Amino acid sequence: MTIRILPAIGDPDAARAVSSLLNQLPDAEPAPAVADSTALIDALAGAAAGAGTLPAGAPPAGPPSAVEALPEVVLVHERIGPTPALELIREVALRFPAVGVVLITTDAGPALFSAAMDAGARGIVGLPLGYDELAARVQAAAQWSAGVRVHLGGSPETLPGPSGTLVTVTGAKGGVGTTVTAVQLALAARAAGRSVALVDLDLQSGDVASYLDVQFRRSVVDLAGIQDISVRVLQDAVHDHHTGLGILLAPEEGERGEEVDDRAARQIIGALRSRYEVVLVDCGSQMQSANAAAVELADVALLVATPDVVAVRAAKRQVRLWDRLQIRKAEDTTTVVNRLTRNTEIQPPLVAKATGTQVARTHVPAAFKELQPCVDAGRLQDLDGRSTVKQALWALAGELGLVDSPAARQGRGSHRARSSLTGRKRKAITTGAAPGSGAGPGPASGSASGSGSGPVPRFGARRGPAAAAGGPGPFDPAGPYEEG
Ligand SMILES: Nc1ncnc2c1ncn2[C@@H]1O[C@H](COP(=O)(O)OP(=O)(O)OP(=O)(O)O)[C@@H](O)[C@H]1O
């Protein structure tokens, strides 16, 4: 069996030493070492996506499946950065479960051994490297990897590697329309034929169930603490809604939300991404470790704000919080302006300027009367196709690439420019930290006023109230604005 090995080693001398030993291993196809954690994740993600970015020892000819294209073994040197080695191993093990990871370390003692195994490593080799030990560990990891691959290929019980698009929807503050946005984006993607999971990570006060008339007692808490989330376990926790959405609810008892920590959230999201093409997460507006992890991992992180001074200040506060905690950069965040009216002074270009985020080209008009009956009935799925709010949000789904075929999405990328991992260790967040559609209607052409989606400066350069950051920008009077 050919063993493809990808070493991740920052120090060039150590990389040379490892590579010369690997070249002596029988059946080994070592690729040139990648120098940091970001390059490793990018190389694996590229290989899994079929982009063929693995350097040497690349996958065989023909269109390999995501798993087949990955190297069997990844070697992680203890001094890799910027993500610390154990954290990196955990990430690789979660995102690429068919890769056997081996840690190279000077401290091969029992404590580190346990920690490495807990993180998901398949072996550990001590420095200075010896041929026999390296060969034994690489072969053991490769054998394990081969076993996993057979299992992945043959058993419907096992989840393949993550691949679904992760979109988070976070409110600048409470009540700005986060849940309405998340629900309608999910419905739009589903109506376009995508498999869609809608996750309520507004853990203390999630109301996805109320908006979609769901009575289901299982929640995201039922998945917290489960090490290997199998297809069956996931199916038990996800409610199959009659709209076709898979819905993972927030717990009925808000205090149980604390059981979903950063690690659980990453695992749950990884499992959902393996099963669904699109995973929409309602993050609410209060950041805790679970929704912070989701925002950090997201392909598209939306921040919903209404066009008023208080909400725009809250959006700035949220963006700064994310930046301070190294969750996400302002320029990697897309703000959605909801409840836009013609005569508000704060128009989308001003929101872009004040927050330093991109602002989605599609804005959502204020139309209380349209929404009220469906909201009161708890049946947001019944919102009429003529609803301007629905049209705008479904158009937003189109703008974000959620209703395209995978092939069409490859060519886009305006909202996918960021790789899903920052490659940095973000600071911990403490509980309660305050933050500051195919089958449906066509695009709401009038609601897109085409502003603020170009490169924008970082928010940190700006100070002072939103209104002082610039005057109202150009405004498209053709928008279907209604004040209910
Ligand atoms: N574009 C809109 N026009 C009019 N009303 C809207 C619009 N978007 C949302 N709403 C209304 O605003 C209210 C709050 O919406 P929603 O529950 O989605 O906000 P939220 O940010 O998720 O709130 P919470 O902080 O409670 O989770 C609802 O009554 C909803 O119908």
Ligand SMILES: [Mg+2]
């Ligand atoms: Mg909500």
